[in-house]
Amino acid sequence: MDDIIIECSEMTSEDSANHYLEDLFGWPEDSINDSSALLDLLSSIAEPCEITFEDVDLLEINLGDYGEEILDAFEQAEGNNDNIKLV
Numbered sequence: 001m002d003d004i005i006i007e008c009s010e011m012t013s014e015d016s017a018n019h020y021l022e023d024l025f026g027w028p029e030d031s032i033n034d035s036s037a038l039l040d041l042l043s044s045i046a047e048p049c050e051i052t053f054e055d056v057d058l059l060e061i062n063l064g065d066y067g068e069e070i071l072d073a074f075e076q077a078e079g080n081n082d083n084i085k086l087v
Contacts, residue, residue: 002049008058014066021070035069042077042084050085 004024011017018032025041032038051074053059059067078084 002047004049004051006051006053008053008055008062011059011067011070012062014063017063017066017070035066035073038070039073039076042073043081045077045081045083048083048085050087052087 006021006024010020018038019029021027021038022029022032025045027041031041053071053074056071059070061067063070074084074086078086
């Protein structure tokens with residue numbers, strides 16, 4: 001099982017958040033353009049992983065509504081994909 005740590009301090013804008021997540025998960029560049037695309041990619045994860053958000057309060061501070069959409073996408077993906085566990 002992979003342990004993935006998401007450093008929320010690395011996401012200071014929508015664009016930087018999308019690129020950070022693409023790099024972290026090894027997804028193609030520009031594959032995330034909104035939270036729906038993020039949810040689609042998360043739903044396709046085929047290997048079990050535990051995902052931890054570090055400094056999660058920075059998502060809302062830095063990204064506002066988009067930070068909430070990111071968290072919602074991860075929570076929805078956890079509910080839809082048995083390979084994802086948020087810790």
